[in-house]
Amino acid sequence: MTVPFLGLNKVTKRYGRRAAVDGVSLDIQAGESVVVFGPSGCGKTTLLRLIAGLDQPDEGEIWLGGRQLAASSRNMVPAHERQLGFVFQDLALWPHLTVRENLGFVIDSARVPRIERGGRTHDMLRLLRIEPLSDRYPHELSGGEQQRVALARALVGQPRLLLLDEPFSSLDPDLRVVLRGELAKLQRQLVLTTIYVTHDREDAAALADRTVTMRDGKVEAVTGTRH
Amino acid sequence: MWGRRSSRTFVIGTAVAAFVLVSVLPLAYMVGLSLAGSRSTSSAYGALLLDARQRALLGHTAVLGIGTALAATLLGAPLGVALARVSLPFKAALRIALAVPVLLPPYVVGLAWIYLGGNAGLIAAIAGQDVLSAWTYSLAGAVVVLSLVFYPLSMLATEVAVRRIEPRLEEAALLVTAPGCVLWRITLPLAAPTTAAAALVSFVLAGSEFGVPGLLRVRVFSTEVFTAFAALYDFGRATVLALPLLVLSIVVAGLAARLVGERLIVTRRGATGTRLVAFDGWKWPVTVAATGALALALVLPLGVLVREALGIASWVTVLQGSREAIFNSVILAAVGATAVTAIAVWLGYARARATRRVGLAADVLFVTLFAVPSTVVGIGLIGLWNRPGIIGVVYGTDAMLVLADLARFVPAAALALSASVRQVPVSHEEAAAAGGAGWVRTMAHIVVPQLKLGLLATWIIAFILAFGELGASILVAPPGEATLPIRIYTIIANTPPAHVAALALLQSAVIFCPLALLGLGVTAGGAR
Numbered sequence: 069m070t071v072p073f074l075g076l077n078k079v080t081k082r083y084g085r086r087a088a089v090d091g092v093s094l095d096i097q098a099g100e101s102v103v104v105f106g107p108s109g110c111g112k113t114t115l116l117r118l119i120a121g122l123d124q125p126d127e128g129e130i131w132l133g134g135r136q137l138a139a140s141s142r143n144m145v146p147a148h149e150r151q152l153g154f155v156f157q158d159l160a161l162w163p164h165l166t167v168r169e170n171l172g173f174v175i176d177s178a179r180v181p182r183i184e185r186g187g188r189t190h191d192m193l194r195l196l197r198i199e200p201l202s203d204r205y206p207h208e209l210s211g212g213e214q215q216r217v218a219l220a221r222a223l224v225g226q227p228r229l230l231l232l233d234e235p236f237s238s239l240d241p242d243l244r245v246v247l248r249g250e251l252a253k254l255q256r257q258l259v260l261t262t263i264y265v266t267h268d269r270e271d272a273a274a275l276a277d278r279t280v281t282m283r284d285g286k287v288e289a290v291t292g293t294r295h
Numbered sequence: 296m297w298g299r300r301s302s303r304t305f306v307i308g309t310a311v312a313a314f315v316l317v318s319v320l321p322l323a324y325m326v327g328l329s330l331a332g333s334r335s336t337s338s339a340y341g342a343l344l345l346d347a348r349q350r351a352l353l354g355h356t357a358v359l360g361i362g363t364a365l366a367a368t369l370l371g372a373p374l375g376v377a378l379a380r381v382s383l384p385f386k387a388a389l390r391i392a393l394a395v396p397v398l399l400p401p402y403v404v405g406l407a408w409i410y411l412g413g414n415a416g417l418i419a420a421i422a423g424q425d426v427l428s429a430w431t432y433s434l435a436g437a438v439v440v441l442s443l444v445f446y447p448l449s450m451l452a453t454e455v456a457v458r459r460i461e462p463r464l465e466e467a468a469l470l471v472t473a474p475g476c477v478l479w480r481i482t483l484p485l486a487a488p489t490t491a492a493a494a495l496v497s498f499v500l501a502g503s504e505f506g507v508p509g510l511l512r513v514r515v516f517s518t519e520v521f522t523a524f525a526a527l528y529d530f531g532r533a534t535v536l537a538l539p540l541l542v543l544s545i546v547v548a549g550l551a552a553r554l555v556g557e558r559l560i561v562t563r564r565g566a567t568g569t570r571l572v573a574f575d576g577w578k579w580p581v582t583v584a585a586t587g588a589l590a591l592a593l594v595l596p597l598g599v600l601v602r603e604a605l606g607i608a609s610w611v612t613v614l615q616g617s618r619e620a621i622f623n624s625v626i627l628a629a630v631g632a633t634a635v636t637a638i639a640v641w642l643g644y645a646r647a648r649a650t651r652r653v654g655l656a657a658d659v660l661f662v663t664l665f666a667v668p669s670t671v672v673g674i675g676l677i678g679l680w681n682r683p684g685i686i687g688v689v690y691g692t693d694a695m696l697v698l699a700d701l702a703r704f705v706p707a708a709a710l711a712l713s714a715s716v717r718q719v720p721v722s723h724e725e726a727a728a729a730g731g732a733g734w735v736r737t738m739a740h741i742v743v744p745q746l747k748l749g750l751l752a753t754w755i756i757a758f759i760l761a762f763g764e765l766g767a768s769i770l771v772a773p774p775g776e777a778t779l780p781i782r783i784y785t786i787i788a789n790t791p792p793a794h795v796a797a798l799a800l801l802q803s804a805v806i807f808c809p810l811a812l813l814g815l816g817v818t819a820g821g822a823r
Binding site: 124150153156160163164173177225 | 461463464466467468469470471472473476480481484485571572573
């Protein structure tokens with residue numbers, strides 16, 4: 069049996085007496101694109117936050133690339149040492165930094181040799197077609213441009229795992245289709261392991277190798293094929 | 296509802312007229328008098344600019360303001376970040392305790408530091424010789440004392456600013472770098488405008504403080520204004536000396552309001568702060584640091600006063616000797632706080648419901664007026680009210696002390712209450728109007744009931760500030776009518792320290808009672 073790239077073993081997170089994530093176990097292989105699907109409040113976002121290390125599980129274990137990230141109700145590896153990319157629902161672009169500086173902050177933190185930093189940022193700006201916007205601040209960008217910047221920022225550190233929390237939920241349907249297509253293309257091009265959280269069936273259909281359906285904090289069904 | 300004959304126009308108009316009369320006119324009159332262009336005034340300005348003694352005064356005032364602003368920010372801003380983001384034990388109680396020093400009259404804290412570091416103080420007693428008095432009675436000593444009084448401004452402002460930062464912005468950074476770097480490059484730059492505005496307010500308040508420099512024998516403009524009027528009976532010189540302080544407070548308050556803009560008014564969003572797991576590792580170091588700050592700013596000064604007060608022969612004698620001053624202070628502070636709240640609630644309502652441009656202008660005006668030094672307010676009140684005829688009837692009565700409270704505290708109360716009014720959605724009023732209710736009925740049954748906690752908090756803070764008011768009161772108090780702060784300040788030189796310390800403790804105790812009430816009110820409001 070292959071050791072999974074990401075492994076969740078009976079992960080539970082409670083807020084008060086309510087379990088937002090309730091004994092979730094899940095294995096994800098490298099390069100796989102998994103969509104976590106379910107209604108609002110079913111625990112999708114909490115699951116992503118636990119994987120990212122932004123919250124700590126009350127029970128269960130999380131493993132990534134053979135390394136234990138969290139267990140026994142504590143995070144053993146802090147968020148910034150997990151080498152993950154995260155696109156938040158509200159994008160969370162730093163408003164006091166330009167597009168280039170938003171990416172630069174990640175590159176500076178990622179222990180990339182100084183000589184490579186400029187090139188890496190430049191490549192990512194070009195890949196996402198936002199190079200002309202590099203000196204603009206987030207509030208000077210359109211919704212679609214902000215989405216591209218958020219994606220570029222999540223990818224520029226060359227993460228081992230990309231987490232996306234309903235990143236296109238605030239966009240109009242046409243733009244949503246375009247960006248979804250671009251994301252699918254990027255996944256193939258960069259061979260990304262991704263977990264994409266959504267409550268939109270079309271997103272799930274377009275992006276998933278496998279779809280994990282959640283309800284009331286539990287995994288209700290897993291559909292699709294593994295790599 | 297804003298029609299000429301509407302009840303809203305009448306009520307708000309009356310409040311604005313009262314505000315202009317009590318807060319704006321005294322200063323406008325003083326400025327007008329000062330700039331009237333008489334020969335003596337011109338020569339006084341010449342002396343002010345050319346005289347080396349006056350330039351030293353300017354230098355001392357600047358160092359006091361800048362030093363206090365820097366030190367208060369260095370102490371207060373990290374505490375504010377910690378309160379907003381780190382999970383601390385007993386956080387609510389810790390926040391209130393850390394905020395208490397700003398509510399203590401600065402001269403009480405100054406007095407405590409004299410009893411600690413003065414030539415007959417605790418440190419001298421322990422060391423067997425005077426080691427600190429030269430430092431205590433110095434500009435540096437005044438900076439330290441005022442920093443320990445004003446750091447809560449920086450702390451609370453920074454906490455509010457950090458709470459307003461969307462936690463996702465920090466979480467996005469926490470995915471790629473360590474918490475310390477996130478704080479330095481994401482959190483602090485985003486909170487910086489508000490922290491800088493708080494530093495500017497500390498600068499103005501320190502530069503205009505009268506009690507502490509007076510006690511520590513540091514010559515600054517505010518003490519010179521007092522000396523010019525009270526000791527030299529030179530009203531012209533007092534107004535000339537007051538004008539630079541007034542200009543400084545207008546410039547700095549305007550700058551502060553511009554820095555924070557609409558955010559000057561705090562809303563409830565994120566009121567509990569967001570806990571970020573990554574900062575949990577700082578819990579105990581921060582708790583130790585916060586406890587240290589609390590010990591330095593609150594426990595030590597009060598402890599020194601308690602130790603000193605233990606030397607009194609009889610508490611009964613102390614209380615009997617100052618009974619009238621204590622009674623006067625409590626009654627006048629209660630009347631002042633009620634009047635302040637009554638005017639401020641309508642000003643706050645008008646500001647909250649004003650257009651953006653009018654609202655910002657009102658903020659600048661309120662901040663500017665609050666920043667005006669107390670001795671300058673006192674001079675302005677005397678200039679306006681000390682005249683023959685009907686107006687002069689007020690002068691020489693206790694009403695002048697209430698007018699001083701109104702002049703100083705209505706602007707700040709209006710700002711605070713406008714924040715409360717903003718939390719009542721306009722749609723609540725519109726729904727009442729659609730249901731056929733007039734404005735008065737809407738206010739009485741819909742809006743004011745939702746402001747109860749804000750009104751209580753404003754009244755209590757106004758009471759505390761009025762109870763500790765010294766700089767304006769000491770100038771406008773009628774002969775023989777002393778409040779407790781005036782009595783403490785005037786008996787320091789010729790009364791045993793134990794007696795003075797006991798009165799200072801009494802002053803603090805009266806402040807703690809309503810503060811505890813406020814704490815209970817906030818807790819009850821939070822529970823609801």
